[in-house]
Amino acid sequence: MKKRLIAAGLTALALAAGSPAQAAAGIHWGPVNSTNGRAxxxxxxxxxxAQTFVVYGKLRDRSPSHCAYIRARFHYTGGGTGWSRARTTCSATSFRLGSDGQVKRVDVKVCLYAARKTSRCYVEKITPEIIANWPQ
Incomplete structure (x- = not known):
């Protein structure tokens, strides 16, 4: 059953990516916003x-009084979880958050950041099953 779900997820990934080269490079998940949309x-x-799972893209801050913050929590196939290092920006920057092994789920957290504190956080849960259920 688990192998079928993973295979279905990979098929959906290839279809969503458009070509085998794009599927190997990854998939565009889309925007993840803080609860107020300013990060x-x-x-x-x-x-x-992938042996090392990577969440990457562009982080933008759209607030003059705060910065933007992103962090990923990886849920490993062998059990356990681990956090990536946090990335922040007060304008716009590229980010790359990598795991220490193969994962079965990732939680992407985007927040506002000011005075060494996060606020208005939103967490997006991403799994192979969610990708498999995307419209074809």
Whole structure:
């Protein structure tokens, strides 16, 4: 059953990416915003079958009084979780958040950041099953 879900997810990934080369490079997940929309990450991900899973893209801050913050929590196939290093920007910057092994789920957290504190956080959960259920 699990192999079928992963295979379905990979098929959906290839279809959503448009070509085998784009599927190997990853998939465009889309925007992930803080709860008020002032911090935004345009997120891309590598396939879940990759030995090192990567969340990457562009982080933007759209607030004059705060900065933007992003961090990923990886749920490993062998069990356990781990956090990436946080990235912040007060304008716009590229980011790359990598795992320490193969994952079955990733939670992408985008927040406002000011005075060494986060606020208005939103967490997007991404799994192979969600990708498999995307419209074809």
């Amino acid at each position: 935004q990450a345009d997120v891309r991900i590598t396939p879940f079958t």
